[in-house]
Amino acid sequence: MMGPVAFPPAGLRRLLNAVTRRTGLHYYVDKADLLEQVVGARMALHGCRTCHDYLALLSDGARGDREWRELESAITIGETFFFRYAEQFAALERTIVPQLIHRAAATRHLRVWSIGCSNGAEPYSIAILLTRLLEEAGQNAADWHVEILGTDISTRALEQARLAEFSAWTLRDIVPAQRAAWFTPVSPRIWRLHECYRRMVHFRYSNVLDLLRPDGGPAGPFDLILCRNVLIYFAQAQAQALVRAMASRLSPEGWILLGHSEPVSNFAPCLETVRLPGTLAFRAPASGGGRQDACAGVPVLPRRRPVARALVPVPAGNSASVAAEIRRVADGGQVARAMRMCRDHLARYPMDTRIHFLSAVLAWGEGCLLQAEESFRxxxxxxxxxxxxxxxxxxxxxxxxxxxxxxxxxxxxxxxVRRCPPDMVLPDGDGMTAGGLLRLARQAAEGPALRHDAQVTS
Known part of the structure; x- marks a missing residue:
């Protein structure tokens, strides 16, 4: 049996440099311990005792390329679920998608790109939303040519996305009536998305960094680009350059949506910042001429983000990284293992509210209602x-x-929530702000247009 792998500082630095050079994931620059855990498991799998051995494997032609894909899958955090960030989906439903449908009425052609699509929940959510809004506009979705592209650096995530089978954990913000309308049960805890939505979406491997290379990345134009919870893993200057590259691939008056925590800036003149209820969106100018030149070399200034008052104390034991790993495991379909990880962590840190909350959501998704109620309490x-x-x-x-x-x-x-600043991001709210939650609560009381909002607030 092989002993523990060796991680001398110099070797770990070389590995870290190789990973950031290849993937651009600046996220691991100050989290070498997390990278060491993931790489250590890959090294043990291949019998590599030293960092030098593993670097040699990564450089070994086709075999190295295969291992890079496996490593990229292991180091990316693919936590996602259907209709994630209700405020942004409300903006898509009420403003962005209706405008796109109206503008494309003559051609009946729409193109959407979901960057960092993970298990496919985001692009499939767009397919469901587009189908419904087309029907409400008196259109037959089958008469439209809708192309939704999902890309990711994780080949494992892409395989899961193509399968289009999801657990209760990924469908946790969908009410039973919607689940019955959009999915077919394949086992007591697994549901498969209907074919009419699946055929609107196709997937391919792509590193978002390809956008910074000549002719790299998918060719535009796109009417809508979603790049949410991707840019947070990159250095700020690199993230801003990537947004400008996305802008060059938009159709006139096309839209970009970023995550709530992304390092966003003023991207004028290539993008207009549009304030919508609960979120910011970015829109291309009406004329597409010269937009790529306009987006090159634009000086950007970091936007000041409000500092949220911490509602939940973070205990010892690196709660945030533990929660991220548990979510990654759950998103990989190993919900029972994720629940065990919660129990093991809480045995050591019983005051960790973040993991208690995550344990409650997992238990609810698995139908363990008494356990979920106890954990929420x-x-x-x-x-x-x-x-x-x-x-x-x-x-x-x-x-x-x-x-x-x-x-x-x-x-x-x-x-x-009324006592909180409206722009405060709520702990464990997946980017939800205090003001956004109040708006959704009012909409639920009035009869919200999108039923998944009611799952959160009613």
Whole structure:
């Protein structure tokens, strides 16, 4: 049996440099311990005792290329689910997609690019939304030529995306009626997306860094580009250059959506910043002439982002990185293992509200309702001002018929969130802001257009 692999500082630095050079993932520059865990597992698999051995493997022609793909799959964090970031999907539903449909009425041709698509939940969510909005506009989606491209650096994620089979964890923000309308059950806990949505989306391997190379990356023009929770892994100057490269691939008046935590800036003149309820979007000028030249070399200034007051204390034990690893495992379909990881961590750090919350969401997705309720209540006990725990618990109680307590819990949630700055990002809210949650709560009370919003707020 092989002993532990060796990670001398110089060798680890060479590995880190090789990974950042190849992938651009600046994320690992100050997280060498995380990279060491992932690389150590790959080295053990191949019997490599030293960093030098593994670097030699990565340089070994076709064999090295295959290992690079496996390593890229292992080091990318693919946490995602359907209709993630409800505020942005509300903007897509109410503003962006209707405008695109109206503008394309003559050609009936739309192109969308989902960068960092992971298991396909994002591009498939767009396919579902587009189909519904076309039908509401009196159009037959089958008469339109809709191309939705999903790209990712993880070959494992792309294989899962093409399969289009999802667990309750990935469908956690979809109500049962929607799940029945959009998916077919293939086992008690797995659902397959209907063919009418699958055929609108195709997937391919691509590193977003290819955009910075001559003729690199998918060719435009695209009407909509989504690049959410991708640029946070890159250095700021590199991220801004990538956005300008995306802008050069937009059709006139095409749109770009970035994640809430991306290093966004003022990208004028190649992109106009559009403030929509709860989010920012970026739109190309009406005339496409010269946009690529306009986007080259534009000086960018970092936008000041509000500093959120921490609602949840972070204990010892690197809670954020543990949560990221648990989510990665769950997204890979190993939900039972992810739940065990939560239990193991909480045995050491019983005050870690972040992992208690994650454990509750996992348990709910697996149908362990009593366990989920207990974990949500534990979060509220440990962090009295935790908004999202009350939000989820209200929904869980309502589903179980506990209307009175559900309404009380929801009112507590609203009272708490009103005390927060509107642009504050709520802990464990997947980018949801306080103002955005209040808006969704009002929309749910009035009868929201998109039912998945009600999953979060009602």
């Amino acid at each position: 534990r979060v509220i006990y440990l962090a009295r001002d935790h908004v999202m725990a009350r939000c989820y618990l209200a929904r869980l109680l309502e589903d179980a018929g506990g209307w009175v307590e559900a309404n009380r819990m929801r009112q507590q949630m609203i009272d708490l």
